[in-house]
Amino acid sequence: MTTTYTSYKLITADLSKSLERVAEQPDVARETEYYLSKIGDVKSIDEFFADSRLYNYAIKAHGLEDMGYAKAFMRKVLTEGVDSEDAFAKKLTDSRYSELVESLNFARNGAAATSFDKAQKGVADKYARQTLEQNAGEENSGVRLALYFERMAPSITSGYGLLADNALAQVVRTVMQLPDEFAASDIDKQVATIEKTIDIDDFKDPAKLSKFMERFTALWELNNSSDPYDPLAVFGSSSGYGISSDLLLSINRLKLGGL
DSSP states (O other): OOOHHHHHHHHHTTHHHHHHHHHTSHHHHHHHHHHHHHGGGOOSHHHHHHOHHHHHHHHHHTTOGGGTTOHHHHHHHHHHOSSSTTSGGGGSSOTHHHHHHHHSOHHHHGGGGGGSGGGTHHHHHHHHHHHHHHHHHHHOHHHHHHHHHHHHGGGOOSHHHHHTSHHHHHHHHHHHTOOGGGGGSOHHHHHHHHHHHOOGGGGGSHHHHHHHHHHHHHHHHHHHSSSOOOTHHHHSGGGGGGOOHHHHHHGGGOOSTTO
């Protein structure tokens, strides 16, 4: 049986090749071809939301497919952009909303938003990476966590950033061998414990990040070798992706375009 670390290394040893294989999968290739053939013709947020296939592709590419039903919420994210500190996306602790805006920045670029490479190939590349991680999780959710952490951690600047994302927090708790009850303790105490033990700047160093992933995958294997693990616990809608329960409840009160 292939270990978590071995599976992770098989994927990352030649990540470009791994992504290429994913992009060539019939379902991925079909959806990517459609997206790339249509997105450049979209000139407004209304047109983007009118094509559910484009919409679903873009939000999956950014790891937000579990929020796909919340179109009023997502419309507000895109409408307000990220240039103002008061913008809706800036108020959310999960950076993926801001990343979606940067990919499809109608607020800043108007009708030209979809003409940029980041709105076309950039989104397609993100879709392939997201699919790669999801496919890996079907075999071993520890591998998916490792791939996700490797991708996201370099942009994290504080312990609060780690704890804002349940998947990242799960990796850190595993490496630090903290009990599940730790997640229920005072948030400031959690951050203090994490920042005392981990130098978050190390995640920007590929060699140090690789060592961290090696430790995580080894400990994950020890802790989960026989027990089934539900990846939806940290990758699904239950995580909220940094959205408070009050904010989620507000989705139903948003009246934007009737979506």
